[in-house]
Amino acid sequence: EAAVTQSPRNKVAVTGGKVTLSCNQTNNHNNMYWYRQDTGHGLRLIHYSYGAGSTEKGDIPDGYKASRPSQxxxxxxxxLATPSQTSVYFCASGDWGSSAETLYFGSGTRLTVL
Amino acid sequence: GDQVKQSPSALSLQEGTNSALRCNFSIATTTVQWFLQNPRGSLMNLFYLVPGTKENGRLKSTFNSKESYSTLHIRDAQLEDSGTYFCAADAGNTRKLIFGLGTTLQVQP
Structure with missing residues (x-):
């Protein structure tokens, strides 16, 4: 089973502060994704990556940056965190192109921006 | 949520009964994935589908690309099936998934 680990599990930040959410996967997947989940909106894609050194904008990238320093x-x-970024954030990894392609999600990070 | 529409939005079942969840797509999609988010918030993959049908235990899922829909059938529902079911479409082989808003299922004893 694929392992995707997110840290921290919970985070409280102040408006204007810098927040970094981390994700690690141990399955050598090429693709990684960041989603946020909000009531009424489901899961929305923020940024994704095809491999080390690559980042791509998802559907709601404004106010977020991403970094993929390694596989x-x-x-x-x-x-600059804002209260509108209060949400649950999920990281996922996967490998397109195989018949068993699917996404594996981390456990989520609950972020509150005060 | 408009590109991938799930129905119903919520459902309550008695233990041991059967039901079907549906996803309709307004975008061209080559593959579909189904996930279950359990009450603790963890997301687990259930199916990855090209056009056709897959079965796993009490779950069966079909993806009809010509008519742009997918279904997830739950047979003999159990308490542990409770949670929110999401379908997601791979829009034009972009390696991005677009999620529906989910169907929240409550299985009652």
Missing amino acids: ENFSLILE
């Missing part, structure tokens, strides 16, 4: 690690960075 295993994918970070989501909020340079």
Whole structure:
């Protein structure tokens, strides 16, 4: 079973502060994703990556940056956190192109911006 | 949520009964995935589908690409089936998934 680990599990930040959410996967998947989940909106894609050194904008990238320094690690960075970024954030990894392609999710990070 | 519409939005079942969840797509999609988010918030993959049908235990899922829909059938529902079921479409082989808003299922004893 694929392993995707997110840290921290919970985070409280102040408006204007910098927040970094981390994600690590141990299955050598090429693709990694950051989603946020909000009531009424489901899961929305923020940023994704096809491999080390690559980041791509998802559907709601404004206010977020991403970094993929290695195959295993994918970070989501909020340079200037705002209360509207209070949400649950999920990281996922997967490999397109195989018949068994699917996404594997981390356990989520609950972020509160005060 | 408009590109991937799930129905119903919520459902309550008695233990041991059967039901079907549906996803309709307004975008061209080559593959579909189904996930279950349990009451603790963890997301687990259930199915990855190209056009056709897959079965796993009491769950069966079909993806009809010509008519742009997918279904998830739950047979003999159990308490542990409770949670929110999401379908997601791979929009044009972009390696991005677009999620529906989910169907929240409550299985009652």
